[in-house]
Amino acid sequence: MHETTYEPVFTGDRKKQLDQLLPRFPTKRAALLPALWMVQQARGWISDHAMAEVAEVLGLTPAYVKGVVTFYTMYHQHPVGKHFVQVCTTTPCNLCGAEGVVKAFLEHTGCKELGATSPDGKYTVIEVECLGACGFPTPVMIGDDFIENVTPEGVPELLRKYQ
Amino acid sequence: MGYPHQPHLKETVVLSQYFGDAEARTYDGWVKRGGYQALEKALAMEPAQVIEIVKQSGLRGRGGAGFPAGVKWSFMPKEKKKPHYLCCNADESEPGTFKDREIMRWTPHGLIEGCAIAQYAIQAEVTYIYVRGEFTEPLRIMEGALAEAYRHGVLGPNAMGTGKRLDMYLHRGAGAYICGEETALMSSIEGRRGNPRIRPPFPAAYGVFGMPTTINNVETLASVPHIINRGGAWYKSLSLSHPKSTGTKLFSVCGNVKRPGNYEVTMGFPLGELIDELCGGVPDGRTLKACIPGGSSVPILNREESESCKLDYEGCVEQGTMLGSGGLIVFDDSADMVYQIMRLARFYAHESCAQCTQCREGTAWTVRILQRILAGQGEAKDLDLLLDLSEQMTGKTICVLSDSCAAPVVSGIKKFRGEFEAYINGTRRPRPVLVHA
Ligand SMILES: Cc1cc2nc3c(=O)[nH]c(=O)nc-3n(C[C@H](O)[C@H](O)[C@H](O)COP(=O)(O)O)c2cc1C
Ligand code: FES
Numbered sequence: 001m002h003e004t005t006y007e008p009v010f011t012g013d014r015k016k017q018l019d020q021l022l023p024r025f026p027t028k029r030a031a032l033l034p035a036l037w038m039v040q041q042a043r044g045w046i047s048d049h050a051m052a053e054v055a056e057v058l059g060l061t062p063a064y065v066k067g068v069v070t071f072y073t074m075y076h077q078h079p080v081g082k083h084f085v086q087v088c089t090t091t092p093c094n095l096c097g098a099e100g101v102v103k104a105f106l107e108h109t110g111c112k113e114l115g116a117t118s119p120d121g122k123y124t125v126i127e128v129e130c131l132g133a134c135g136f137p138t139p140v141m142i143g144d145d146f147i148e149n150v151t152p153e154g155v156p157e158l159l160r161k162y163q
Numbered sequence: 164m165g166y167p168h169q170p171h172l173k174e175t176v177v178l179s180q181y182f183g184d185a186e187a188r189t190y191d192g193w194v195k196r197g198g199y200q201a202l203e204k205a206l207a208m209e210p211a212q213v214i215e216i217v218k219q220s221g222l223r224g225r226g227g228a229g230f231p232a233g234v235k236w237s238f239m240p241k242e243k244k245k246p247h248y249l250c251c252n253a254d255e256s257e258p259g260t261f262k263d264r265e266i267m268r269w270t271p272h273g274l275i276e277g278c279a280i281a282q283y284a285i286q287a288e289v290t291y292i293y294v295r296g297e298f299t300e301p302l303r304i305m306e307g308a309l310a311e312a313y314r315h316g317v318l319g320p321n322a323m324g325t326g327k328r329l330d331m332y333l334h335r336g337a338g339a340y341i342c343g344e345e346t347a348l349m350s351s352i353e354g355r356r357g358n359p360r361i362r363p364p365f366p367a368a369y370g371v372f373g374m375p376t377t378i379n380n381v382e383t384l385a386s387v388p389h390i391i392n393r394g395g396a397w398y399k400s401l402s403l404s405h406p407k408s409t410g411t412k413l414f415s416v417c418g419n420v421k422r423p424g425n426y427e428v429t430m431g432f433p434l435g436e437l438i439d440e441l442c443g444g445v446p447d448g449r450t451l452k453a454c455i456p457g458g459s460s461v462p463i464l465n466r467e468e469s470e471s472c473k474l475d476y477e478g479c480v481e482q483g484t485m486l487g488s489g490g491l492i493v494f495d496d497s498a499d500m501v502y503q504i505m506r507l508a509r510f511y512a513h514e515s516c517a518q519c520t521q522c523r524e525g526t527a528w529t530v531r532i533l534q535r536i537l538a539g540q541g542e543a544k545d546l547d548l549l550l551d552l553s554e555q556m557t558g559k560t561i562c563v564l565s566d567s568c569a570a571p572v573v574s575g576i577k578k579f580r581g582e583f584e585a586y587i588n589g590t591r592r593p594r595p596v597l598v599h600a
Contacts, residue, residue, distance in 0.1 A: 030352060030354045033336075033351065033354060036337070037296075037337070058354075068356055071516075072296075074297070091258055091506045094503065095494065096419075130257070130259075130510065131297050132256060133261050134417035134423075135417045137417070146300050
């Protein structure tokens with residue numbers, strides 16, 4: 001997927017930031033994951049145009065970059081809602097009622113189904129695999145925020161902070 | 164953010180001593196608590212001497228496989244002809260495991276110190292700390308601590324004033340369980356898809372960027388400063404059962420328990436006591452049904468096995484399972500084993516890197532069969548089909564993700580067959596999967 005007009009990401013400070021990363025590795029290719037994170041932080045998602053730009057900057061091919069982007073689930077290949085909500089439902093959390101938390105998020109955000117964005121463009125809700133915080137059921141990520149011990153009853157209050 | 168519990172009297176608090184103590188996170192606070200003395204001590208020794216102490220301590224890898232850390236370090240070339248690397252595995256994604264996160268949140272300098280000592284011992288100039296992408300808070304804390312360590316000259320071109328170069332960089336993952344597998348982790352650092360590689364060559368000969376590399380788990384490396392400070396013999400003396408399992412271990416207890424959390428106990432501690440006394444047992448009115456002691460990738464124990472299991476490498480093997488990462492998942496009698504095993508299989512299907520046919524097809528097929536059984540459309544022969552399929556998925560692939568999917572399925576069918584049969588013969592109401600894969 002790509003946008004109609006494209007402004008390069010790696011100009012000015014961001015280019016400098018990337019250049020500072022390069023000496024950490026013996027190859028330029030190794031800066032690919034950090035570069036993709038920079039794109040996502042700047043634009044919210046990684047378009048085909050952005051992949052081509054990253055390829056150009058790091059001396060790789062666009063196809064190679066796409067191959068890497070598609071491997072890692074945290075890179076968005078499409079625009080997502082303003083608040084990207086990820087609820088863990090893997091076994092340890094599932095035992096503690098995580099599916100109830102997912103249902104509460106779907107209900108209170110207006111998202112019709114998992115992975116779909118709410119009509120107001122504010123939320124996208126997905127299930128995620130183990131977030132590495134199984135002792136704090138249910139952990140939820142909203143954007144970059146990591147929230148522990150979320151219950152279905154606590155969802156409306158929580159969402160008020162993410163408008 | 165807070166740390167939920169005061170240590171129980173039966174815990175042996177070494178790694179978790181400063182969990183919950185915000186001051187210990189800062190460089191000054193860490194130094195005030197005796198931090199960086201072990202590094203200073205180690206840097207005054209020969210690398211081989213450091214390795215010898217770690218060998219003597221009996222410290223074994225806490226990431227899952229339990230390989231002796233000192234022995235692993237000694238595989239690195241003695242005579243350095245190429246750059247050497249250390250990778251710290253902070254990908255922590257094994258369901259049930261959440262101890263490395265706590266180490267990074269509360270004692271970031273302890274981890275940096277452990278990495279620096281290991282790095283010196285294996286003669287590496289660079290350590291990459293590979294942190295899973297979702298750990299935004301640990302990443303922020305580690306980033307701050309690394310900046311402090313550089314500012315105070317702990318790291319850098321003249322580390323601790325010794326003239327030696329010690330550099331340490333964070334590398335953020337992007338959502339892939341498989342990148343916790345050591346060779347996949349190296350692929351990922353190199354900017355590739357996180358595909359595991361065939362061994363040999365082993366990382367000590369041909370690791371990240373084709374150079375000699377050692378990979379250790381966060382908890383393994385965080386244990387090292389304590390060993391250097393207090394000696395290999397002290398660490399070795401921490402053992403309640405089998406002499407080849409030494410030291411303390413953080414157990415991440417989760418699922419159906421009253422007080423989930425990280426509990427640090429001496430190797431060999433009884434599993435039953437951990438659940439009943441330290442964690443307050445299963446919720447009121449419930450009884451224990453099953454446990455998975457080592458993160459989701461190891462065989463399930465039934466109640467009797469759980470109650471007689473000693474938590475160390477050998478004790479778990481005696482009960483037919485493994486200590487793994489120390490992620491202890493507790494199931495009470497309300498748990499639907501068929502549903503939960505399906506949910507685990509779905510995890511592996513989602514996380515397969517899809518290189519090997521047995522894994523790519525096998526994990527997805529396992530999920531489909533289990534969902535069919537849950538929907539009330541299973542047939543008697545499905546259980547044998549699952550067992551046969553699991554056998555095809557075991558010991559045949561580049562890494563053990565496929566085996567990990569088979570472990571709970573095979574042990575689950577063996578120990579809770581009645582629950583599967585109840586769905587198949589219609590005595591249990593179908594439970595359609597609410598949320599789709
Ligand atoms: C599929 C898979 C996932 C793994 N995930 C992790 C992980 O998240 N963290 C970790 O430390 N080890 C993980 N391991 C184990 C590593 O391959 C490796 O054995 C370990 O990091 C070595 O460190 P240690 O000797 O200190 O335990 C995983 C292994 C496999 C097969
Ligand atoms: S299972 Fe939910 S965080 Fe691990």
